[in-house]
Amino acid sequence: MTIDTPTKRRSEPAPAPELRRVTDLRGVGDSLAGKLANLGVTTIQDLLFLLPLRYEDRTRVVPIGSVSVGERAVVEGDVLLSEVAFRGRRQLLCRIADGSGAVTLRFFHFSSAQQQALARGVRVRCFGEIRRGPGGNEIIHPEYRRILTDGVAPPEEALTPIYPLTEGVQQGRLRQLTATAMREFANRPVCDWLPEAIVEELRLPSLREALDYLHRPPPDANLALLATGQHPAQRRLAFEELLAHQLSLRLLRREIQRDPGWKFQPGARLVQRFLETLPFQLTSAQARAWAEIEEDLGRPNPMLRLVQGDVGCGKTVVAALAAVRAVESGFQAAVMAPTELLAEQHARNFSAWLAPLDLNLALITGRRTGAGRVRALGELASGGA
Template identity: 35%
Template sequence: MRPSDLDPLFASARSLPGVGPRMAQTLARLLSREKAEDVRIIHLLLHLPHAVIDRSTILPIARLPRSPGAVVTVRGHVLEHREVPRGARTPWRVLLSDDSGVLELVYFHPRPDYLRRILPVGEERIVSGRLEWFDDKPQMPHPDHVVTEEAFAALPRLEPVYPLTAGISNKVLGRIMRAALKRLPDLPEWLDEHLRAREGWPAFAEALRQVHAPENAESLAPDSPARLRLAYDELLANQLALALVRRHIRSARGRRLTGDGTLVAKVQATLPYTLTEGQRKALAEILADMAGPERMLRLLQGDVGSGKTVVALLAMVAAVEAGAQAALMAPSDILARQHLASIAPLAKQAGIETVLLTAREKGKARKQALADIASGRAGIVIGTHALFQEDVTFADLGLVVVDEQHRFGVHQRLALQAKGARTDLLVMTATPIPRTLALTVYGDLEVSRLLEKPAGRQPVKTSVMPIARIPEVIVRLKTAVAAGAQAYWVCPLVEESGVLPTTAAEERFAMLKEHFGTQVGLVHGRMSGEARDAVMDAFRAGDIRVLVATTVIEVGVDVPSATIMIIENAERFGLAQLHQLRGRVGRGSKPSSCLLLYRPPLTETARQRLKVMRETDDGFAIAEADLRLRGAGELLGTRQSGMPQFRMADMVRHARLLEMARDDAALILARDPKLESPRGAALKRLLYLFERDEAIRLLLAG
């Protein structure tokens, strides 16, 4: 199925000289491949260097730079070997001299015969490597290259520097890469010629040659023509694959979920507030999708506290009104129960039965829940991963809502959708996703955004201070608690770590108990669900005034009376997580505050992060800043979210290319839906090269 001209690139890395079984294992680790046999030549070629060493200038020893760690090249005569007895701990030294001075070559754990062979006394050699200074004398420990004049002529003057792993040196990887480059075929061009000419980009194979065998350091710059070409190729493969997958899902006939609006109106009438303009617009978009003939695929994005849950509830009520069932999948037990507490009473007003199903439901309770779901008595089902287990059967699942969608893998979402026929899907997130990132994960998935907060929400005043001022914080917290306030105190760990200099939740709980007695509670992920519920219920009831917690309270916990959020070791959290935690307060009518405690010294990134938190509470601005500071992979948790891992493209630097790739992919499929033209055939090669084979299978399946 794969075009034969790609065979050299999909040959095993074992076919390259110098790659035996052990080296293949090392390469698999370096390239994040599960097995050594999975490493192909194309995987090596897409592993790009990040810097370059210039060995073109030979310096006199007297003019060697004083900066430590500089890579230098020197020509000289071998004066003598300062030998050491076998087993001695002192290093073997070789003195190399030119007319201006002497350089010491230093070898630890020497192989004497080898050293005498490559550095014969009296002969001239060119050496290149990292320079060090000791007692005001230049030294070169274990030079990278020791060669004759003739051999030096064959060495690349500019040596690319690669990301490495234990067990492989840059010199060895460079040799393997040069062998891989020789296997690189010239392939048919898949880019639009006008685009390539306008941007001044080389062909794909030429771009790889320029990056792996650079003529100058500029070849490796993120905005060099070769790097931009490769980044665009990767983004185009991503956008084309997404468009094909999406078209395939859309081609599967949907169902029209429409009712007469009475149940939705009933629930809306019982709400203690009116919907915001954003909520009304989002609901209208969702209901229109559900009423259409195609399957709904919509993302509902809303900042912390923007009221996504009520929009999702009304969509689920609409599904029940149309004669189907709806399921809401939450990432944690706490959040699932929180949803049940807020949704069930409202759904009951419309005569809709709501059932909870998590891993905690056992025995008779679980049996009853499964029976209610299978019979259709349960109109709305709320749960965790437990919802897509084999023994869960729905009478007629019409709508799936996935909350905090980035915490679920793609396969988990599909597994739940598969419980129904032609099921609509609504995914929601309170982690605002920057537009560039949303495009790489969803392509052109329809997005509804809730930009304003419901009326009555209070702004949260954010302050930053060093952790050493905790005694002062406790004094102020005592005053606030005495006046009736409730507070969260968040720690990054459950128990003390010997590795990280952070205070654990259990240790902080013990310390605060001395000051607040029974008014302080503790909640973390290792507690049993029942114990956690009991503490949360006591906090909601006001019996507990200070809740010490880990990030288990990050999402969905709603206690409107809590007005103080203290986050310890705030420098250890990402921006999105800090924003989520801060969103647990400011949910009632009283002014709220958030205190970020940090342990100095701060890195520049941590300093920037805390500055952003102090200056804005706009979730989308925070998400863009997080993307800038951390990069895309870390932002959503790459492995967990099904986020594509880009090797060439950088979401911040290459945002312009992503927009171009999206438009290009749409135009390609509009003109050539089955990729049958010469350019279409070339684009199939692109999909193979960047491991988007799944899209080709969908293409062949029609």
């Protein structure tokens, strides 16, 4: 007697932490997730690879009296005056001072909560570009935070990243989300796809080190290298991306090579006649390109080749040679052009080159209609062209 026991249903394996949706992060709902999707961010991993466009040095608090017009700086001071003014438009004006000087913070868009946060007597630290205003130096819409009067707020420990933005997502929110993603990333083993030997040979940082550095560069980071994309951390990610791209192309090529193709039979008498009747001789570059193509055509796999060259360098005659080789093996050949003008130009050249070989040519364009089109299609269907 046999006893049937119910089989346990396997649960789907949980995705790797970095592949989870951004909605798994605290404070990210469907609305914010939709906005992040405009930046190509749908997973936590996408956040990790949303790299800054540039960086700002906010690691030093500068005395207000020493800043210059046009300078972007971090200043800190006590709010001496906070008022809503109507000077052409409604605006919030806050005057802060630190003993060395004073500067006005000007907000054209503000809420009642901001107005209360910037009340008189509050100490704030803000960042922005110093401009010359009607009442002296000012900063328009600075980034700011309140400083407790009974404590000391340390300056930023790293350079401040400036990320690409989309409507409805501010820099502060994006930095917060990226920092959260980095904390999750730091608490688990990282799969580094590059072999250790290659990383050491190229003197590249690990994946974790590269991401840590790019999201939180130290104050002494080389801004010139970062600005030009030449920093080792940036080169590490660029190398991995290029490697992944090349590997995907290699896999695609391998799949294509598995498909059966038409192997052209040996023999080149028609090709030789074509070359003899040409009013010119092939250049060494044309001859080399044709030799490689002819070798491909003799294989039982589809050819995957791009002939690259400047305008007028002779690519068309190489294509004509391939067409003649196809006809010699009992096939037809088609040449496609991106415009009707170019198609007509190719048709004239091919007709002149193929006439001595008694090979018929049919031209089909979007503009060609009526009996001429029907006749051309009939010749193609019957093998007469």
